[in-house]
Amino acid sequence: MVDGDPAAAAGASGGTGRGPAGGRAGVPGRLAEALLIAAVSPVVPGIAHLRAGRVRLGGALLGAQAAALTAAALAAGRYRALFLELSARPSWLLALAAACVALAALWALLIAHSYAVLAPEGLAPLWRLAGGTTVSVLCLLVIVPPLTLAQYGYVQRHLIRTIFADGPVAAAAVQVAARRMDTGDAARRPAAPRLNVLLIGSEPGAPQAPDRVGGITLAAVDARSGATTLLSLPDGLRRVPVWSGTEPVPFPPGRPLADVYREGAAHPELLAGGGPVRDPGAELLKRTVAHMLGLDVPYYVKVDARGVRELAATTSRAAPAKKGCPFWANLRETRPLAVLKRYQRLARVLINSVKTDVPRRLLPALAGLAARIENAEITSLRPAAGGPSAPRADHPALRAMAAREPGDPVPAVRPASGLPILIKSCN
Missing domain, CATH: 3.40.630 (Aminopeptidase)
Structure with missing residues (x-):
């Protein structure tokens, strides 16, 4: 190994490119890698932390994502009617809007933190400005879907509260x-x-x-x-x-x-x-x-x-x-x-x-x-x-x-009627 070699120095610092000896020649590549991984972190949370050597945190984030996706897929296939019922409850719609806002904040925070653990140290001011600007744009883009869903939930809640009366049920x-209907033997079911x-x-x-x-x-x-x-x-x-x-x-x-x-x-x-x-x-x-x-x-x-x-x-x-x-x-x-x-x-x-x-x-x-x-x-x-x-x-x-x-079956009514x-x- 030759002293001062940027590649060798990067390898000695754990491959994250965060050491000051990382050299200036590889800064654009390492910065681009950090930004790319930060951009996909909402889809694959924990990938940046695994890349930085934080295995426990990265594994926990990936496991939580997998569990959430599995539960959502099962629920969407088996409980569609329940989702429709919940969509008609103003209290649940308000909770959905709040959860979407929280999710937007968490995704933005995840992008920022993923970039922070991978961004090379000792960046020149121009590179720091470029990296910070890109991360800000990514955060703005990633919060659009959950905030849009939150808006739909709020609109649905306003629709229900405006059109339908808060009165007694006949x-x-x-x-x-x-x-819930009885699904037993048809002979024992009422009309x-x-x-x-x-x-x-x-x-x-x-x-x-x-x-x-x-x-x-x-x-x-x-x-x-x-x-x-x-x-x-x-x-x-x-x-x-x-x-x-x-x-x-x-x-x-x-x-x-x-x-x-x-x-x-x-x-x-x-x-x-x-x-x-x-x-x-x-x-x-x-x-x-x-x-x-x-x-x-x-x-x-x-x-x-x-x-x-x-x-x-x-x-x-x-x-x-x-x-x-x-x-x-x-x-x-x-x-x-x-x-x-x-x-x-x-x-x-x-x-x-x-x-x-x-x-x-x-x-x-x-x-x-x-x-x-x-x-x-x-x-x-x-x-x-x-x-x-x-x-x-x-x-x-x-x-x-x-x-x-x-x-x-509806029989045709004769003209004689x-x-x-x-x-x-x-x-």
Whole structure:
């Protein structure tokens, strides 16, 4: 070995290039190596410490990374429904945002520390400036993904807290939205629980005028399988039995079903039971449809037409709409990644366009149900064009269709019934 040889001096100092005798000729190479290893340290934590001879710390970091990745992979494969449920809990979303911020800080710290244990000593000021600047840029780049995820979590939390009420859960909804179903012998199981939700489309009116309602659909969901039936109710239904919740409400027989919303919005005192109501018009319409069809309809979801158009514009590039299927069914076909890219816009549209009385505390159960709906059969039922122009609200064909269990084969209704119904699979 020749004294003063930079390579020999580097080897004598443990191969890290940190000794002052490392010479100036190998500074760019050693600096580049330190920066490269620091850059990959968030993906392979501990590699810099192993390179510097700190075996225990490097091994511990690698082991922790491997354990975390294994647990995440197993959880993603087996507990997807649980993740959906947690994504509907504001407290968990807040914890997720905080954890992502902490992860961003840890990754930045890991990059800085990895560079510090490998950076050659005795660097000239220009090299120190170059190394420090590069490390700062790497830290800024590495914190973008976790901070973006934290932002998504915060937006999701704001969406949930804005749209969904922090109110009581209807007793019937608790039964049908149970997250854990009996999977025993079919002969011993009760009839499949069912959740009915009234979907209302509306057109925003003047500032002092109620919205115009159109596109009234009853969604019936089998809580065990996720099978869904969407029954579109004609806007022109006449002789509507308006129901306050405990007794009939006087309503001219010539006025259509869509006018029930305006009646409730203009006269909130018609609702029985008192107490605060988010949307009296939607509440009166929901109670009327439930009474008209002889079903329990605990909740409604109302979306204005402008919001529907914006939602369609947001999701149409992700999946083409299926002709003959309601917008509600086509929403299921959007690709998660495409929606995620436009999620902030989608959340803003939902906050401005959606009203519902679904309580916030029921969302985790409904998120688990949504996971089953994704792969289940969705059937759209609607009265055929060319039928009676003003059918009665108590038409037996409507009640018969509404009473069928979701997922059951739906026989075509004969024209002799006076109200032919078109059937369309939305899968």
